[in-house]
Amino acid sequence: MRGLARWTVLAAAAIAAVAVAAAAMADDMTVSSGASDPGMTQERQIREIRQELKLLEQRVDQLENENDRLRKANAELQKNTQKLQTSTTEQISALQSKVAESPSPEDFLSAMDRFLGRYRVTLVGGAAGSFIYDRNSNINTFAFDMEPIILWQLSDKLLFEGTIEANLPAGGSADYQLPVADFQYFLNDYVELVMGIFDQPFGDWYEDQSPFWVNRFVTAPLPYNVNPLIPPTEIGVQLRGGFQWGQMGQVADYTVWSGNGPGYSNSSCTNNTPPSPLPTCTSTAFVGDTLVGVNNIKLNTHTPSFGGRFRIYPLPADSDWGRLELGVSTYDGKWANGLWMTSWGVDFNYFRDNLQTRGEWIESYRQMPAGLGADNRQGWYVQAGYFLTGLTLPFVPSAANEYIDKLEPLIRYSGINQRAAVLANIITTPEIGFTGSPALYAPHAREVALGLDYWLAPSIVWQNEFDLELPEAGGFYSDTGQPVGAYPNDRAFVSQFAVGF
Amino acid sequence: MKRKLISGFAGAAVALALAACAGGVAHAANDATPAQQKRQMFLRGAELWPIYCNTCHNARPGGEFSPTEWNMILMHMRTQANLPPQDAKAILEYLKASR
Incomplete structure (x- = not known):
């Protein structure tokens, strides 16, 4: 079609040219019939016509090319328009269906995060209500304790942790403590800096095992009970971190710290009520003084204390041998000018399937002023628990087996050895981790605890504990000079409902 | 003597941590x-x-x-x-x- 048009145009142009040439020739013949060489003139005219034809041919080619380009552009434009229409239709359809359906939980949370901000405060911790019966002290009472932990994430590397401990012991008003308030800053993946008041990184008890719902028993083992061998908290700085050294699960971790050091409740200082963290009068130290309680924060007038803890997990995660933790801890600090309190301890924790065991040995050495002799102490505990999960007893209704499934029987043996106790320090007001028995203050206290936990959920437990206080005779009361005879063996029962939130 | 032991303990802990850093880098390689x-x-x-x-x-x-x-x-x-x-x-x- 295009060729035909081309030839039509060319033919028309040729006819026009021939007509023009013929007319010109006629004119020439008419005007200059007497020209010298008519053949030459004709040739020249033919050349001109050919030239004109060539120009016209070029022009036609140019127009055809332009036409082709425009046609292609038009086709492309049509294709794009079609694509755009399809895409727009799909997008509208997707939006319409999204608007029609309710948002997914992820979308909702994402929107909430955008609205509330990425870094926020959250509240975790625990609460516990307990009933305490102690035969020797004739105590029958309820108590309540609460320990909220405030976590405030300030950036991807910085977290603030604050713990408030509130006790409502029988016969007393509420008692508040601030056992933890610190900033935790991750310097890199393997080193973290902690600054403030922190749980003592010694053994597993203070940092990891003391929360109500975490401790399998209601009470603390004797080395961490009323007459602890190690201060519960410290104010200072820590460097800590963990790393994998072998296969998955074979890890180790370290903690090194420096703080203000230990303080003792000097019973003869009458201008303040012991245990006061900051004695306001000069007092005489006694062998067997109890360490200052939760807030072991005294003014540091001596060398700062320091210590370290190292743990290793030798078994890989995918082995069938269970999980074993081995730990070693140290604590060194001056409790008075020139007088050191040094301690070390070793601990283990092993669990496999339904069985969990843990234990610890602690040695503590306290230098005393001249003439009083050393105040050395030892403490230990070993405990085991077994979840009855999966146990189906024959001849027992299935409904009963459902309850049995949630039980965890426990046993713990703990003890303390020290030269003396301070008679004035003995209190029987129940607090958490304390049954009220004076036998706990004996220089050679021993305790067997039998427990039965009923787990309603992973962090909700009803705990029952029966304690046999079996102190051995020996030692003396350092504030009265009397020797300590045999304590009557004591029995106590403690029941607690604990929730971790 | 005790202080030396403790210093040695702390030093060993830090050395282990540094060694672990290298191990961690190796673990991170993943295609x-x-x-x-x-x-x-x-x-x-x-x-x-x-x-x-x-x-x-x-x-x-x-x-x-x-x-x-x-x-x-x-x-x-x-x-x-x-x-x-x-x-x-x-x-x-x-x-x-x-x-």
């Missing part, structure tokens, strides 16, 4: 796509979650807290239990994804 890496993290977290948590207390399921809360709690637990970084990240991935 998998981001989606595959996420899946690997999830599986690693699923395996480690009961082991690490049960060392101290019963393992709590992912549904108990929101993802933002888990971020804070895992930061807290990294401090509390000195969790290795890659394992803490894997457990966090698992807890958030298993809600």
Whole structure:
């Protein structure tokens, strides 16, 4: 079609040219019939016509090319328009269906995060209500304790942790403590800096095992009970971190710290009520003084204390041998000018399937002023628990087996050895981790605890504990000079409902 | 003597930490796509979650807290239990994804 048009145009142009040439020739013949060489003139005219034809041919080619380009552009434009229409239709359809359906939980949370901000405060911790019966002290009472932990994430590397401990012991008003308030800053993946008041990184008890719902028993083992061998908290700085050294699960971790050091409740200082963290009068130290309680924060007038803890997990995660933790801890600090309190301890924790065991040995050495002799102490505990999960007893209704499934029987043996106790320090007001028995203050206290936990959920437990206080005779009361005879063996029962939130 | 022992203990701990840094870098080398890496993290977290948590207390399921809360709690637990970084990240991935 295009060729035909081309030839039509060319033919028309040729006819026009021939007509023009013929007319010109006629004119020439008419005007200059007497020209010298008519053949030459004709040739020249033919050349001109050919030239004109060539120009016209070029022009036609140019127009055809332009036409082709425009046609292609038009086709492309049509294709794009079609694509755009399809895409727009799909997008509208997707939006319409999204608007029609309710948002997914992820979308909702994402929107909430955008609205509330990425870094926020959250509240975790625990609460516990307990009933305490102690035969020797004739105590029958309820108590309540609460320990909220405030976590405030300030950036991807910085977290603030604050713990408030509130006790409502029988016969007393509420008692508040601030056992933890610190900033935790991750310097890199393997080193973290902690600054403030922190749980003592010694053994597993203070940092990891003391929360109500975490401790399998209601009470603390004797080395961490009323007459602890190690201060519960410290104010200072820590460097800590963990790393994998072998296969998955074979890890180790370290903690090194420096703080203000230990303080003792000097019973003869009458201008303040012991245990006061900051004695306001000069007092005489006694062998067997109890360490200052939760807030072991005294003014540091001596060398700062320091210590370290190292743990290793030798078994890989995918082995069938269970999980074993081995730990070693140290604590060194001056409790008075020139007088050191040094301690070390070793601990283990092993669990496999339904069985969990843990234990610890602690040695503590306290230098005393001249003439009083050393105040050395030892403490230990070993405990085991077994979840009855999966146990189906024959001849027992299935409904009963459902309850049995949630039980965890426990046993713990703990003890303390020290030269003396301070008679004035003995209190029987129940607090958490304390049954009220004076036998706990004996220089050679021993305790067997039998427990039965009923787990309603992973962090909700009803705990029952029966304690046999079996102190051995020996030692003396350092504030009265009397020797300590045999304590009557004591029995106590403690029941607690604990929730971790 | 005791102080020397303690200094040696602290020094050994720091040296081990530094050695672990090198190990951590080696572990990080992974040619998998981001989606595959996420899946690997999830599986690693699923395996480690009961082991690490049960060392101290019963393992709590992912549904108990929101993802933002888990971020804070895992930061807290990294401090509390000195969790290795890659394992803490894997457990966090698992807890958030298993809600």
